[in-house]
Amino acid sequence: MLKILEQIGRYTLLMGKVFSRPEKMSIYRRRIVREMEALGLDSIGLTAIISVFIGAVITLQMSINLESPFIPQYLIGYATRETMILEFSSTVVALILAGKVGSSIASEIGTMRITEQIDALEIMGVNSASYLILPKIVATVFFFPFLAILSILIGIAGGYAISVLTGIMIPDDYIEGLLYDFRPYSIVYTLIKMAFFAFIITSISAFFGYYAKGNSLEVGTASTRAVVASSIVIMIFNLILTQILLI
Amino acid sequence: MITAEHISKSFEGHTVLDDISAEFETGKTNLIIGKSGSGKTVLLKSLVGLHPVDSGTIRYDDTDFTALGFRERKAIRRDIGMIFQGGALLDSSTVAENVQLPLDLFTEQSEEEKRARVEFCLQRVRLRNAGGLYPAELSGGMIKRVAIARAIVLNPKYLFCDEPNSGLDPQTSIVIDNLIHEITHEYGITTIINTHDMNSVMEIGEKIVYIHEGRKWWEGTKDDILQADNPELNAFVFASAMAKRARANVFSGR
Known part of the structure; x- marks a missing residue:
């Protein structure tokens, strides 16, 4: 318990350093664009592939489980949309990104630590925490919500495609379900969640990388710890944010 | 000092x-x-x-x-300029970007001035055409020379x-x-x-x-070091056979 509190304290101090006034904004702008490409654009493929299959599987499972003359078929489309918007495209995609982006951030910064690249920045008088971590946080907080939107659209398209390809339900019913009782606030809710999750993934992974010690083995350990810690914190904040934003 | x-x-x-x-x-x-x-x-x-x-x-x-x-x-x-044991070049940046980083952060020079300074420093360490390479593409000696170029870029x-x-x-x-x-x-x-x-x-x-x-x-x-009267230092200095011969030469007057 004491160790967890110590870690939280170190994390808070690190975030204090990260959010101190940047040395030169033009440098940070360039780095933010680079990070958007490395952490955001490069995650589009993975997000799209997982979303299309999950959307299709949700539609299949709904149609199998809701097979009854008393249940209108459009509810399958409705259920797919709600599942994609409320949970999959924010929480599950965030967990997947914690694995991909989180481990990449922790190992990148961890390697920089053990190969003295961070020391080199400090010697130059650069606030290394801010220089390395802030652009990553800004990039993911702005880009990950876009991935959530993309995931929603592709997941819903996956559901539609499976209904057309298998004939398991009438595609028009699916579309009717997608439009049924749509509340735009659900999208706002998922975007807010995703922005929070982006911050959690990036800052926690950077924290574990920044304080990595020793050799390449330790970088691997830091990377694993980053993914585990990010995933747990995501689940905790999913509960908290749902309580605050939806209830 | x-x-x-x-x-x-x-x-x-x-x-x-x-x-x-x-x-x-x-x-x-x-x-x-x-x-x-x-x-x-x-x-x-x-x-x-x-x-x-x-x-x-x-x-x-x-x-x-x-x-x-x-x-x-x-x-x-x-x-302060510092050259680290492993070079400590930023892996994700090219040689030119590594050398230019201190100029980007601490000067108000134009892009052209910065490029000229980077070119001068790379030339000074005899790495004229390496600006576009990444650290992973360099030999150990080249990495050290880039590190020297980066260390001297701000004079x-x-x-x-x-x-x-x-x-x-x-x-x-x-x-x-x-x-x-x-x-x-x-x-x-x-x-x-x-x-x-x-x-x-x-x-x-x-x-x-x-x-x-x-x-x-x-x-x-x-x-002074070859003639120092310090057993610990002597053990360190004359650990290699070549150094032992040099010491023998000093004392024999050759």
Whole structure:
């Protein structure tokens, strides 16, 4: 318990350093664009592939489980949309990104630590925490919500495609379900969640990388710890944010 | 000039530096030598502020470096260049971007001026056409030369080198040593090199401080070192067969 509190304290101090006034904004702008490409654009493929299959599987499972003359078929489309918007495209995609982006951030910064690249920045008088971590946080907080939107659209398209390809339900019913009782606030809710999750993934992974010690083995350990810690914190904040934003 | 006065440093109760005092002279290549684990890297990193000392004072000319906070140290840090053991180049940046980074961060120069300065520094370390390469594409010697180029890009007053020859063949080591020596004299820099390479000591050592078990055991010049009457230092200096022969020659008058 004491160790967890110590870690939280170190994390808070690190975030204090990260959010101190940047040395030169033009440098940070360039780095933010680079990070958007490395952490955001490069995650589009993975997000799209997982979303299309999950959307299709949700539609299949709904149609199998809701097979009854008393249940209108459009509810399958409705259920797919709600599942994609409320949970999959924010929480599950965030967990997947914690694995991909989180481990990449922790190992990148961890390697920089053990190969003295961070020391080199400090010697130059650069606030290394801010220089390395802030652009990553800004990039993911702005880009990950876009991935959530993309995931929603592709997941819903996956559901539609499976209904057309298998004939398991009438595609028009699916579309009717997608439009049924749509509340735009659900999208706002998922975007807010995703922005929070982006911050959690990036800052926690950077924290574990920044304080990595020793050799390449330790970088691997830091990377694993980053993914585990990010995933747990995501689940905790999913509960908290749902309580605050939806209830 | 950089002066260390009675500095001590310990990690988790284990004393690594014990009451070290030394003066590192301007315009000279000052060498810190000693066995692996003797504390010379900790001493070097303490001098640049990467390890805060437990007690003692470090002065850069007339400024008490140990009394300054992070922001106040910035002014001095801009006068410091450092070459790390592994080069410590940013892996995700090209050679030119690595060298340009201090200019981007601390000057208001135009892109053209910065490019010209980067080109000059790369040319100075004889790496004219390597600007577009990434660190992973460079040899060990080239990495060290890029690190030197990055260290001198802001015209530093102080240059620190942590084992600049580690992992290099003897010929490349001499090239790197001579380059650092030339730059030191060309720009009148206070250079401190941390090494256990006796070739470097005999080639470029103008002032030498010998560290053993975290304490300063000896200091002098490369001319004094072969005749020093210090058993610990002698054991270190004459560890290699070549050095033993050199000593025999000195005493036989050859």
